[in-house]
Amino acid sequence: MAKTLYDKIWDAHVVHEDTDGTSLLYIDRHLVHEVTSPQAFEGLRMAGRTVRAPEKTIAVPDHNVPTTLDRANAATMTEDSRIQVEALDKNAKEFGIHYYPVSDVRQGIVHIVGPEQGWTLPGMTVVCGDSHTATHGAFGALAHGIGTSEVEHVLATQTLIQKKSKNMKVEITGSLRPGVTAKDITMAVIGQTGTAGGTGYVIEYCGQAIEELSMEGRMTVCNMAIEGGARAGLIAPDEKTFAYCMGRPHAPKGAQWEAALAYWKTLKTDEGAHFDKVVTIAGEDIAPLVTWGTSPEDVLPITATVPSPEDFEGGKVEAARRSLAYMGLEPGQKLSDVTVDTVFIGSCTNGRIEDLRAAAAVLKGKKIKDGMRAMVVPGSGLVRAQAEEEGLADIFKEAGFEWRMAGCSMCLAMNPDQLKPEERCISTSNRNFEGRQGRGGRTHLASPAMAAAAAITGRLTDVRELN
Numbered sequence: 099m100a101k102t103l104y105d106k107i108w109d110a111h112v113v114h115e116d117t118d119g120t121s122l123l124y125i126d127r128h129l130v131h132e133v134t135s136p137q138a139f140e141g142l143r144m145a146g147r148t149v150r151a152p153e154k155t156i157a158v159p160d161h162n163v164p165t166t167l168d169r170a171n172a173a174t175m176t177e178d179s180r181i182q183v184e185a186l187d188k189n190a191k192e193f194g195i196h197y198y199p200v201s202d203v204r205q206g207i208v209h210i211v212g213p214e215q216g217w218t219l220p221g222m223t224v225v226c227g228d229s230h231t232a233t234h235g236a237f238g239a240l241a242h243g244i245g246t247s248e249v250e251h252v253l254a255t256q257t258l259i260q261k262k263s264k265n266m267k268v269e270i271t272g273s274l275r276p277g278v279t280a281k282d283i284t285m286a287v288i289g290q291t292g293t294a295g296g297t298g299y300v301i302e303y304c305g306q307a308i309e310e311l312s313m314e315g316r317m318t319v320c321n322m323a324i325e326g327g328a329r330a331g332l333i334a335p336d337e338k339t340f341a342y343c344m345g346r347p348h349a350p351k352g353a354q355w356e357a358a359l360a361y362w363k364t365l366k367t368d369e370g371a372h373f374d375k376v377v378t379i380a381g382e383d384i385a386p387l388v389t390w391g392t393s394p395e396d397v398l399p400i401t402a403t404v405p406s407p408e409d410f411e412g413g414k415v416e417a418a419r420r421s422l423a424y425m426g427l428e429p430g431q432k433l434s435d436v437t438v439d440t441v442f443i444g445s446c447t448n449g450r451i452e453d454l455r456a457a458a459a460v461l462k463g464k465k466i467k468d469g470m471r472a473m474v475v476p477g478s479g480l481v482r483a484q485a486e487e488e489g490l491a492d493i494f495k496e497a498g499f500e501w502r503m504a505g506c507s508m509c510l511a512m513n514p515d516q517l518k519p520e521e522r523c524i525s526t527s528n529r530n531f532e533g534r535q536g537r538g539g540r541t542h543l544a545s546p547a548m549a550a551a552a553a554i555t556g557r558l559t560d561v562r563e564l565n
């Protein structure tokens with residue numbers, strides 16, 4: 099029977115299947131961060147268990163860590179944050195798993211570190227106690243978030259109990275227009291299908307516009323599969339994928355590389371395989387997008403105006419009214435007239451080198467608007483080092499941006515980088531929920547190029563007008 103890519107990876111990892119379809123899946127990579135792991139390790143300790151496959155388990159602190167240069171000084175952390183980071187430190191050492199502490203240049207956001215170090219490879223099952231594990235699907239891996247009790251289960255057994263999801267295909271045909279990026283693709287999909295559109299499915303993204311994306315862009319697309327409700331998102335591996343993986347510290351070498359490559363080349367959906375749901379979007383129809391509300395599905399082209407609650411139906415009317423009140427926006431207002439106070443470039447959605455290059459290309463030789471607070475937080479220490487080497491850091495600093503150390507930073511208010519009430523931010527992250535970037539803070543999601551454009555003008559801006 100013709101199989102999808104998801105079917106193939108699933109079948110290759112089933113250890114046992116119950117009559118009701120509940121399956122035990124083998125897990126190839128377990129990524130761990132400080133927020134969702136302390137109780138899991140504590141559980142192991144209480145039961146006198148060890149980590150079953152420490153060589154496949156990778157830990158890095160990212161959510162709580164300050165991103166200022168003086169962050170080695172623990173006094174810059176809140177008590178809660180310090181406890182979590184110290185617990186990870188202790189657990190990583192005690193259980194003998196791979197670890198990238200804050201002092202290590204390879205430290206960064208777990209979803210950036212995994213691929214960068216060659217832990218994430220095609221055909222693997224990858225889990226992490228974090229919803230944006232979907233990012234790793236860009237390699238043609240089955241990657242998804244798990245809860246803390248599942249983290250404990252995977253640590254102890256290297257397996258996970260799962261039920262298979264349905265297959266969904268999201269095809270982006272043709273090419274993107276200038277000024278339009280991977281972020282706009284992934285936001286366009288959620289704008290069209292809604293935050294529940296992918297519920298119960300694993301999405302395979304395909305089509306010419308996806309094939310034309312770099313690995314960085316593909317990670318951006320898969321990263322937000324979870325915002326569209328999907329269990330995971332994935333993309334068939336191709337020559338770009340293989341080139342990205344080759345030579346990475348933990349990628350196979352020599353004969354093992356050749357064998358892996360031969361297998362990876364089989365990882366594509368067979369002709370005629372069945373998808374339970376299909377969504378098709380023309381790449382050339384996608385414009386640079388921004389969110390106006392408090393859900394990632396509240397997306398509009400930058401050329402649009404703020405909607406009115408009456409434009410919606412059912413429960414969405416009230417939701418829109420509440421969103422607009424929270425966001426401090428008026429129906430009919432042009433989005434390009436909305437002024438912003440803060441610009442955040444970073445996160446596991448858009449904290450990779452290509453994102454920094456895109457933002458720097460817009461900022462080169464320009465200054466940010468007076469009074470603007472703007473920061474770039476590279477997704478890892480290695481991204482940061484590369485950006486310095488390429489001269490991007492200088493462009494950001496000369497423009498007036500703060501040049502920070504790696505971490506989740508202002509993507510979520512778990513560390514010192516936060517918005518104040520009613521402060522308005524254009525952010526390259528993936529969630530615009532109420533309070534996400536700080537209590538009362540207002541978030542507009544957009545691409546790195548769009549964030550850079552807004553930094554210059556002080557308002558939401560169509561990056562195509564600046565070029």
Ligand SMILES: CC(C)[C@H](C(=O)O)[C@@H](O)C(=O)O
Binds near residue numbers: 134227228230243510
């Ligand atoms: C803290 C963590 C569990 C959470 C997640 O699961 O995604 C965070 O990374 C987020 O982006 O909201």
Ligand code: SF4
Binds near residue numbers: 505
């Ligand atoms: S960068 Fe943001 S979305 Fe990504 S793992 Fe960190 S908090 Fe979650």
